[in-house]
Amino acid sequence: MNVRGAAAGAALALALWMDLSPLHGFHRADSFIPVFAGLYKWTPFFWEQNRFGQLIPLFSLPIDSPFANLLFQVGLRLFAVTGSFFLLARTVVPRPYWPAVGALTLALWIGCKEIEAHAFMQMQPTGQAVALGLAGLLLLESRSRWKLLAGLGLLLLAFWVSLTALFWLFPLALVRRRAPLVLSAVAFSFGASLLFSRLSIYRRATSFSAADLSDWPLAWRTLAEKSVDYLSLPLVLAALGLLIAALVLRRRLAISAGLTLLAAGLGELIVMGTTYWAKHNGWSIRYVAVELLVVGMLAPALALTLFLEGRPERWHRAANTLGLAALLLVTALRYGAPSPARARAALDRFGAHTDEILAAGSTHLLGGYFRTWPAAFHANVIRWERGERTPVWVISLRSGPTRHLWWRKDWTGARIAVFRGDEAEAEKIRRRYGLPPLRVYRAGPDLAVSSRP
Numbered sequence: 001m002n003v004r005g006a007a008a009g010a011a012l013a014l015a016l017w018m019d020l021s022p023l024h025g026f027h028r029a030d031s032f033i034p035v036f037a038g039l040y041k042w043t044p045f046f047w048e049q050n051r052f053g054q055l056i057p058l059f060s061l062p063i064d065s066p067f068a069n070l071l072f073q074v075g076l077r078l079f080a081v082t083g084s085f086f087l088l089a090r091t092v093v094p095r096p097y098w099p100a101v102g103a104l105t106l107a108l109w110i111g112c113k114e115i116e117a118h119a120f121m122q123m124q125p126t127g128q129a130v131a132l133g134l135a136g137l138l139l140l141e142s143r144s145r146w147k148l149l150a151g152l153g154l155l156l157l158a159f160w161v162s163l164t165a166l167f168w169l170f171p172l173a174l175v176r177r178r179a180p181l182v183l184s185a186v187a188f189s190f191g192a193s194l195l196f197s198r199l200s201i202y203r204r205a206t207s208f209s210a211a212d213l214s215d216w217p218l219a220w221r222t223l224a225e226k227s228v229d230y231l232s233l234p235l236v237l238a239a240l241g242l243l244i245a246a247l248v249l250r251r252r253l254a255i256s257a258g259l260t261l262l263a264a265g266l267g268e269l270i271v272m273g274t275t276y277w278a279k280h281n282g283w284s285i286r287y288v289a290v291e292l293l294v295v296g297m298l299a300p301a302l303a304l305t306l307f308l309e310g311r312p313e314r315w316h317r318a319a320n321t322l323g324l325a326a327l328l329l330v331t332a333l334r335y336g337a338p339s340p341a342r343a344r345a346a347l348d349r350f351g352a353h354t355d356e357i358l359a360a361g362s363t364h365l366l367g368g369y370f371r372t373w374p375a376a377f378h379a380n381v382i383r384w385e386r387g388e389r390t391p392v393w394v395i396s397l398r399s400g401p402t403r404h405l406w407w408r409k410d411w412t413g414a415r416i417a418v419f420r421g422d423e424a425e426a427e428k429i430r431r432r433y434g435l436p437p438l439r440v441y442r443a444g445p446d447l448a449v450s451s452r453p
Contacts (some may be wrong), residue, residue, distance in 0.1 A: 003320060007086040010324050014106070014331055015079035015451070018118060020338035025346035026116045031123035031400060035070050036377070038063065040402055047398040050200035050280055052125045053160035053193075064389075066381045074122060082106060083126035087134040088293065091176065092257040093301055097286060097308050097316040103323035105293075106301040110234070111330040125162040126289035133158035133169045136189075140182050152185050159193030164272065166190045168290040171267035171418045176260045180284040211279045219273035223291075227269070230285055231296055231381040239298035246275075246302055254305040261298050265291035347381065352372040353419070353446055354382050358443055360449040362392055362417040364406060366435075367426040369397040371419055391416075396429055403433065411436055417449045 032049055038060035046052035049439045056076045063069040089102035110118070121127065132154045139151030158165050167188070173182050211219065228236050246254035268291045272278045278287045285292065296328045308315055336342075357365065365376045380391045393399075393406035395416070407416055416438060418426040430438070438450035 001097060003099050006320065006324060007090075007102060008083070010099075010103065010327060011082040011086055014082045014110075014327070015075055017124075017335060017338045018078050018082075018332055019075040020114070020340055020343050021120050021335045022342055022346040023115050023122075023335075024070070024074070024343050025349040026119035026346075027350070027374065029125065029370050031074075031119075032070075032373045032377045035060075035066065035073055036373070036394075036402075038069050038073060039066060040405060043074075043401050045202065046198070047401050048202050050197040050202045051163055053157075053162075055128065055157060055161055066377060066384050066391075067347070070347075071340075071343065077122040077127060080131040081122050084127050084130035084134065084293065085109075085297070087131055087138070088297060088364070089301065090093045091138065091172070092136050092260045092284065092297070093253070093305060093430070095253070095305075095309070095316070096313065097304060100308075100316075100319040100323035101297065101301045101304050103320075103327040104304065105297045107323075107327040107330045108235075108256075108300070109296065110334055115334070115416055121289065124286050124289055126286070126293075129158045129162035129165040130290060130293065132161065133165050134438070136185075137169070137173060137182065140185055148181075152189065153191035155185055156192060159189045160196065162192055163197060164268070164287075165244060168264040168268040168269040168294070172260055172264040175263040176256075193430060199327055210274050211276045215279055216274050219279060219283055223269050223273055223278075223285070223288050226283070226285045227288060227295065229294055230292055236295065239295065239302065242299055242302035242306065245308060249306070251306055251309065253309055254302050257301045257305055258298060261294040261301065265294040299410045347378060350378040351382070354379045356444050356447045357392060357417055358382065359448065360415060360444065362447075362449055363413045364393045364395050364414060364416045366395045366416050366418050366429055367422040372396045373398075375419075393410055395433060395435070399433070408434075415449050417447050420446050420448065423448075 007221070032053060034057045037043060037047060037054055038057035042057055042061060043054060045054060047387065055071050060069050060072050078226055085106040086099060086102035089098045089105065122201050136151040136154030136158060139147045139154065142148060158169070170183070170186050170190075173186055242254075245259045246258060265288075269288050272287045273283075275287075278284070281287070304319065308319055353375050357375065362379075365372045365379075373396065376394045377390045383391065384387075393402065395406065397408070416435075440448045440450050442449040
């Protein structure tokens with residue numbers, strides 16, 4: 001098998017391995033929404049937003065089972081994440097040993113970060129955008145007309161999934177290759193995606209405005225500190241030391257790889273630090289996920305380049321073999337044996353109220369965003385396993401696209417469940433959607449079920 005096939009096979013195997021694991025115990029409401037979109041109502045963007053293109057939910061439309069749909073979508077998300085490590089390595093280290101660079105970086109991430117951190121990254125659009133964007137960039141290097149068109153298509157998809165891909169992809173392409181074709185394709189794809197988002201019915205959902213100028217230094221410092229904390233100070237210092245060594249030794253490939261990675265990381269960090277949206281969300285590290293990836297790859301890329309460049313080809317093959325073997329070993333130690341049963345059991349973490357929801361004959365779950373969506377998803381999984389196909393509908397933030405499915409002209413027969421302690425939020429949501437006043441007809445220890453008077 002050639003190096004491309006080996007890297008693709010390793011990325012796919014790891015994605016399936018991680019998918020069939022306890023990773024599913026760490027979902028959040030945000031990671032369930034795309035599955036609901038694939039099951040009940042697909043929209044071009046994440047529900048009630050004009051960003052985060054719903055590419056993977058589009059592929060999942062033929063899958064009716066909630067659990068199977070979840071496995072399919074998460075498997076593809078993980079494949080994008082694991083594949084992005086290898087695609088970035090191929091982009092910045094165009095040598096036969098690039099799979100070793102990707103494997104070593106990915107092994108460090110899997111081995112040093114807990115499963116919850118892996119789950120958090122797979123639910124972000126970043127992995128999908130990186131995989132699509134870098135694959136498109138690599139195809140644009142070809143002289144084949146069809147590959148050029150395919151590359152442009154992948155760039156369009158990357159910017160549809162995440163418009164912020166421009167902030168790291170453009171500087172990466174500029175440093176790595178100054179060809180007007182590449183930069184023009186990146187700019188065109190970004191412009192097309194921006195226009196698409198502006199035409200969305202939820203075009204005001206995501207603010208593209210800048211934060212106050214006085215906030216920028218604090219934002220950059222906060223994001224940088226969070227990045228160092230996430231990656232660990234020793235890894236960052238090792239990367240800086242290796243970059244200095246490459247400069248002193250005048251190793252051109254190592255210097256090129258280091259500068260390319262730094263350009264992508266700094267580009268994203270600098271731009272995201274100026275945005276109101278990142279400030280509004282507490283400058284979460286999810287806004288610099290690519291910066292985390294590229295800085296995390298600095299040390300492995302520089303170390304292997306300094307050691308292997310100019311060595312015999314058999315050294316390159318050995319590095320690839322050892323790197324991929326180490327990656328599989330680390331994954332086995334972190335995740336254990338893959339098992340659909342373990343994945344399904346992990347999902348039961350969200351089923352604390354399922355028995356009560358179903359026993360009450362609940363037709364809707366009304367209330368706060370972070371409680372309703374996970375609880376409803378688990379309840380729908382159980383109903384499907386019992387052979388029941390009518391879902392428990394969620395009435396909460398992001399329920400607008402499905403309103404035509406759960407709204408009733410006559411609410412007499414509806415059973416709307418509300419969590420204890422969530423009554424105030426439920427009342428806000430009820431008023432937002434114009435539901436009729438409710439009265440409690442059944443009260444349990446954690447749930448009150450209401451119906452129309």
